[in-house]
Amino acid sequence: MNTVPPPRRVLVLTHTGDVGGAETALLRLIGALDAGRFAVQVTTLEDGDLVQRLNDGGVLVSMLDAGRLVRVTRDRTIASPFAVLRNAGDTLRTARRLRAHVRAEKPDLIVANSLKAAVLLAFTAPGTRTPWVWHLHDRLASDYLPAPVAAAMRMLARVGPRRVVANSRATAQTLGRSGRGRTTVAYPGVDASAFHREVSDGRDGPVGIVGRVSRTKGQAEFLDAAEIVARSLPDVRFRIVGAALFEDRDDEEALRRRTAESELLASRVEWAGWSSDVPGELRRLGLFVHASPTPEPFGQIVVEAMLSGVPVVATDAGGVPEILDPASAGGEPIADGVRRTQSGLLVKPGDAQALARAIRWALEHRAESTDAARHAQADAADRFGIERTAAVVEGVWDEVVERARGRRRR
Structure with a gap:
């Protein structure tokens, strides 16, 4: 008589209750996994929208008290020796709580879904004998993280997790020697049907940027470009969709003031604020702009815009070229700092x-932009489907669990 083995128990650890790019990728992944093979539960260090959305999806969620550790940003982590000592104490206390939690739950595998989660598991996992995998959503480079933090995280990647799942080749490359033979690239997948809209020849709408408001996301550069464009194309309208998290609210307020006080921008730029309807926001645009001055690890919003049938302009750095120029063909230079690919335009970051x-x-080239949008939509649906992502991740998880069981049997 054949018996079906029980699903592997997977505990995902993430530090935040907010829903950013890494958390969106996690929600989509969990929804696409084979429930007969993997039973996933999530542990967070704070409450928030992520917890609500996981609960709505029937995912078991638990929360651990991490004290001040939750709200330590990347820059503040090394702000002073006192901050380092204080954070180390919070880390050790939280690691003790996490160790007890892991021992009680007895998962077959633990997954770290953030930098802080990986640090905690480096302290925790050895005492539980449970293998762990790091889903890496951040480039471990000095242009993205403080240099000492990036170096420490590369070392952690070498000695901590059994495998690393990186969200792009650009992210994987920042691991350097630490990632050799241990890293698999799994692009964050998207349900194409949630965004799809037929590409229109006569598409009209504002030029828009969508995402969290932050210095690293490019709203300031977007406004700079809007001022330049407005001088020669006065009828063009611009739309900014998104809001800042707590540490970036002063920056958002400064950009809003700048818009209101600018003769060129005040009547042309709409600040739409945060929206839960990202597909709807993308579909209303005539042109989508990704303007991050700092190289992005991947760029899920770029894929979502492509699936929405919107022509795309995006920065030529980090993981984004893998989206718009997957074969690294180089594209056609059409202006200083701008190159054209089959799927859109790539722009020098910060310019x-x-x-x-x-x-x-x-x-000014509507027909060419429409052709690129059609190609981009088909290409994104083929390469970035969530089913493909789930299959890659399931393969890595299976391999790690089986190897761990083999070691215990010896």
């Missing part, structure tokens, strides 16, 4: 003049 040139070109 508002180049961004403005790309926006103008896309608006």
Whole structure:
């Protein structure tokens, strides 16, 4: 008589209750996993929208008290020797609580879904004899993290997890020697049907940027480019969708004031605020702009815009070129700092003049932009489906669990 083995028990650890890119990727992944093979529960260090959405999806969630550790940002982590000592104490206390939690739950595998989660598991996992995998959503580079933090995290990747699942080749490359033979790339997948809209030849709508408001996300550069474009194309309208998290609220307020006080921007730029309807926001745009001055690890919003049938302008750094120029073909230079690929335009990051040139070109070459949007939509549906991501991740999880069981049997 054949018996079906029980699903592998997987405990995912993430530090935040907010829903950012890494958490969105996690929610989509859990929804696509084979429930007959993997039983997933999630542990967080704070309450928030993530917990609610996991509960709505029938996922068991538990929360651990991490004290002040939850709200230590990347920059503040090394702000002073006193901060380092204080954070170390919070880390050790939280690790003790996590160790007891893991021993009680007895998972077959633990998954770290953030940098802080990986640090905690480096302290915790050895005492539980439970293998862990790091789902890496951050580039471990000095242009993205403080240099000492990036170096420490690369060392952790070498000695801690059994495997690393990186969200792009660009992210994997920042591991250097630490990732050799231990890293698998699994692009964050998307349900194409949630975003799909037929590409329109006569598409109209504002030029828009969608995402969390932050210095690293490019709203300031977007406004710089909007001012330049407005001088030559006065009828163009711009739309900013998103809101800042607590540590970036002063920056958002400064950008809003700048918009209101600018003769060129005040009547042309709409600040829409946070929206839960990202597909709807993307579908209303005439042109989507990704303007991050800091190289992004991946760029889920770029994929979502492609699936929505919106022409795309995006920064040429980090994981984004893997989305718009997957074969590294180079594309066609069409202006200083701008190159054209089959799926859209790539722009030198942090260069508002180049961004403005790309926006103008896309608006003035409607037929070419529409052709690129059609190609991008089909390509994104083929390469970034959530089913493909789930299959890659399931393979890594299976391998790690089986190897761990083999070691225990010996």
